[in-house]
Amino acid sequence: MIRKGDISVKKPEIVAPAGDFEKLRTAIEFGADAVYAGGEGFNLRMGASNLTLQEIGEAADWVHQRGRKIYIALNIFARNYHISGIRSYLKRLAAIPVDAVIISDPGVFLTMREIAPHVPIHLSTQANTTNAQSVEFWRRQGVKRVVLARELTLGEIREITDRSQIETEVFVHGAMCMSYSGRCLLSGFMANRHANLGDCSHSCRWHYVLKEEKRPLESYPIVEDESGTFILSSKDLCTIQYIPELFHAGVTAWKIEGRMKSPYYVAAVTRVYREALDRYCADPHTYVCDQRWLSELEKVSHREYGVGFFFGNQGYQSQTTHPGDRYLKEYDYLGTIQNVLPDDMAEVVVKNRISSNTPIEIMGRRLSEDFTQVLLDIRNEYHESIEVAQAGQKVLIKMSRPVEKYFMLRKCG
Structure with a gap:
């Protein structure tokens, strides 16, 4: 807890990704306060290994023995044919002592409240919550925490958290989406893989060229400079240089994206944000950003880094200038x-x-x-x-x- 004038700001929770049991253990061992994982279905990372119900039970025990928390993602935008399966799944999940379920769809929310009213609900970033009134709406429905939309500035986040009576969470590191908090139809159109059902093909990262109608065999790259321009491919989010600003935004939790990344990625990123946050809270007056943290984050596979929307719309600066879907990997x-x-x-x-x-x-x-x-x-x-x-x-x-x-x-x- 740090005092800011007459206001006490609580140390935020670091929430790390757990695409499978190995990554879950890694996240906790390298400093996460909580992990978020998907079950076998109904979450927005179907390409991740995800956890069976038995594994979720084992994971909950393992995490709780270490005084940490586990959140289960159930954040697809469900169709009618999903609901019966979700009901069956929730009846079994309700018996497992998870710390919260992450939901974006109101229909899934209602089903959850009916079947497992004792399980806390976190509202997914996919619900696109961008103002304090929306947070208040969800509070009245019984939501414990809102994961705010990634399109908000730090100023907007501070204003929302100051006015809110429930927990808030923001992404601080990882891949960004060119659509509004992941609400994209491009993957479904291009590859028949639906992003809002967890099966995104990342069509926004593909190579695109310009063709003239009467010259179908001739193609022209869309370039802005020698490297080209890729207007659909967002830079990865990295906020390690803005720990004080993030802290005083007052949110409950900082989330790291990456359920489909490697255990190495989870370990390297989690320990950097853990160390930075702990150092700031230990002595905010002498705190400076350690250049080693930036160097460490360059050592994991990533796209070019940016600051997302935290300091306003970055326009061209928010998009990668590296050709195609190439990752930087040192x-x-x-x-x-x-x-x-x-x-x-x-x-x-x-x-x-x-x-x-x-x-x-x-x-x-x-x-x-x-x-x-x-x-x-x-x-x-x-x-x-x-x-x-x-x-x-x-x-x-x-x-x-x-x-x-x-x-x-x-x-x-």
């Missing part, structure tokens, strides 16, 4: 330490090819735990020395410094 994720063994040996689950005599970086839960070393001793499950380990293998690697379970290996790409 580092490769090599694997995660599963167990720590005697004699400084670590059991590693390999995610990408690892070669001996290669300089790598070990990534801890905190930036201060990171170190580099050359891989001089890699062994297979039979303790035989090997030169190369492939994705999917479990190997033993000699560590030059103490490590812990869940630490990760990476190398500059």
